[in-house]
Amino acid sequence: MRIWNGAAGPLQVVAKGVFARGVLAKGLAPSAGRAVSRSGLRERTRLMALLAELWSQQVLARLGGRTMALGYVPVPVPERLLIAPQDLRTGDATLASEIYSGRFAFAGKVMLLDGRTPFELVPPSVEWAEALHGFGWLRHLKAAGTTIARANARSLVGDFMRDPGKARAVAARPDVAARRIISWLTQATFLLQDADHDFYRRFMRSLARQVRQLRRMANDAPDGQPRMLAVTALVFAGLCMSDQGRLLKAADKRLSEELDRQILPDGGPLTRNPGMLIELLLDLLPLRQAFTARNQPAPPALMNAVDRMMPMLRFFRHGDGAFAHFHGMGHTAADQLATILAFDDARGAPVANAPYSGYQRLDARALMVIADTGPPPPAMASWEAHASCLAFEFSSGRHRIVINCGVPEVHREMWRQVARSTAAHSTAVIADTSSCRFLQGGSMTRIFGAPIVSGPKHVDVQRGTRNNALLLRASHDGYAEPFGLIHQRSFRLAMEGNRLDGEDVFKAAEEGAKLPAETFAIRFHLHPSVTVERLDDPHTALLSLPNGEAWAFAAPHVPLGVEESVDLAAAGGPRRTAQLVLSGEVVRTPRVIWTFVRTREAQSVPPGRPPARG
Known part of the structure; x- marks a missing residue:
């Protein structure tokens, strides 16, 4: 080193x-x-x-009671999905035709299937593999809303369930697996409509298996956004899948611990990356709605964290709407930020002093x-x-x-x-x-x-x-x-x-x-x-x-x-x-x-x- x-x-x-x-x-x-x-x-x-x-923190994280409780909670195969959360990320119907034609363009790289499944391809970059195995692109097929797009989505999900392919190591990473679980849950209504019984059961078994793997690996995710994403996905699974009372209780507790630790008193993230606020809120806001849909009170830590984070969105914005470039912040997705700000009821002036962040x-x-x-x-x-x-x-x-x-x-x-x-x-x-x-x-x-x-x-x-x-x-x-x-x-x-x-x-x-x-x-x-x-x-x-x-x-x-x-x-x-x-x-x-x-x-x-x- x-x-x-x-x-x-x-x-x-x-x-x-x-x-x-x-x-x-x-x-x-x-x-x-x-x-x-x-x-x-x-x-x-x-x-x-x-x-x-660093080693001691890793060991303590694995030996601590909170991780043991989450890591060994049973996750039975659900009989059904109770709710499908809202996806706040925008889908583009024009991209559905590209996917249907076998053209997969992610992270600045384009790959053509030529009769193969996308999972059989050798990924041109790790970022391309992350996007593919995160399944966020399902929202584009849903935006098309056609029978062909739905059949194409089911076919691609089925291909993954049969064999994750060349990039199985990337697919198994906690942050990628978490994004895939959230994507499958948010697009479940689209995927499962008119699906035959065989696909339905395979989908439920695969979903349960991925959740079991993720609950064991949640603490292996890098600190910051990846670990928060992993825990958030487990709470989504507990809310959306039937027969997951113990998982929801354990994941809910773990999420509250991470929010209290990673979202600072002034609303900034522990990593000091402003972009983490956008990524987190795109998941936490639908999670808050999911608790309401299940007629369950959202954990106070979730409500308080969202309330603290909202003003910080305005803190980092320039007059053109872009976020300041600090600690890993890149291009600001204007549509995503506008969607989040629509949930801000206060709409007050940004704070001037963020000493904790x-x-x-x-x-x-x-x-x-x-x-x-x-x-x-x-x-x-x-x-x-x-x-x-x-x-x-x-x-x-x-x-x-x-x-x-x-x-x-x-x-x-x-x-x-x-x-x-x-x-x-x-x-x-x-x-x-x-x-x-x-x-x-x-x-x-x-x-x-x-x-x-x-x-x-x-x-x-x-x-x-x-x-x-x-x-x-x-x-x-x-x-x-x-x-x-x-x-x-x-x-x-x-x-x-x-x-x-x-x-x-x-x-x-x-x-x-x-x-x-x-x-x-x-x-x-x-x-x-x-x-x-x-x-x-x-x-x-x-x-x-x-x-x-x-x-x-x-x-x-x-x-x-x-x-x-x-x-x-x-x-x-x-x-x-x-x-x-x-x-x-x-x-x-x-x-x-x-x-x-x-x-x-x-x-x-x-x-x-x-x-x-x-």
Whole structure:
């Protein structure tokens, strides 16, 4: 095993021609030969302590009474299904014809059956296999609503019941099995209508067998969304399948425990991934309705968790409806988010302070700043967390200006190391090294993934108002051990909604110590819709938005560079964009001041015509 410091490294994407110039070479690559940490012995000691903690948590999870109760509860083959839950995810009837013709397009890959079942194919990617074996595509066949689509759906389900095929290991994973169980239950009415007795009995036996397997593996799912999904699927099974009183009681208790642990008091998720809120609510809201349909009270933990999560949906939204890109958040599915928000009766203003989740939000008229002001999540829940402390996103009205790179919808493994690095976020990077270190390689990663081994432990946050402006100041010690530095960042957002002032300060971690002779790069990744124009002043750039609005970015006394970047979370796949970079040496420039000022209001731009340059 080894520890990875979060820099991009020599990625295969360069050979594949994906933004080889600038993005990796300038913005996200590590300096050659730099050590991960200057205190190797302490790093190894901490790593061994972390692994011991991870092992102990795994053992305790298996030996604990709650897991034993769920893992051994009987699951008889049901005589019938009592209810079919609602599926809040949108089905597309046009995709049903593609499936019927033998064209299976998932996760950016297309496979043709050519007379075979889809399960006989060698999957082109793990993501493709996850989508296939999760059976979420049944909703498209249901949306078609035809007799042919129903027969096709039954045939494909029957193919899986006979033989899961080449990707049986993926199909058996707890998170994939949970998604498949939920998909079968939500589409049961569609599948079983006019079905013969033989298919009906095989379907019930297969469903019971999968639930038995899942209840034993629920705690093997990675912490966070996968484990929550597994427990949620078991509660669905207990509610929908007849003769499952003991399963429902045990799964209900386990779900309450996970919700109390994973949904923090301010409504944010333990993993700190905003996208987890959307995925969870798409399942928890129908689960809440399923309890009502069975004339049973929903567990208080479920009701309370939903009530806490709803306001956080608005917390992470920019003016264009997209979520901020933090800790694994990718492209925002607008239709799914709109469906969830329709269940929000309060429809109040978003909270500004989310201290348990580790985020802060500043709003001034149409301007918005969302900042990551928290340490990494606990080790067991950090397998997809990013080194993004003090990163921020900035938007004006319906237009995002400063973003983080985010993660793509497909090919996530190819971009994972780049996306998790500090350089992929709009914050300061010291010596091309991330503020977190990640476990990488070896047998441990097959068990635990790539959790964060070390990073910021103390993040101090202060906010207030002064002189008609919103103020936010935060600092983190993620660079204290490798470089003896504390990074402090301050924001001042004018309440008139026309200016954002920022300051980055590098201080010695120990009082009286000298600042190290290390380089820094303060990065501001721009949304692809933003056009950058360099001015004669080497410290200033003009930013133009699609609506004609213009902003000037200035950083006195610090060289300003404009380099290539990439928006990984863009709809349709990664898109080229630009980043503003302020660079220097910590010992020479320990304090950097920068400003965004609006220089031109939005204009009425005729369709198809670019805004005029100012």
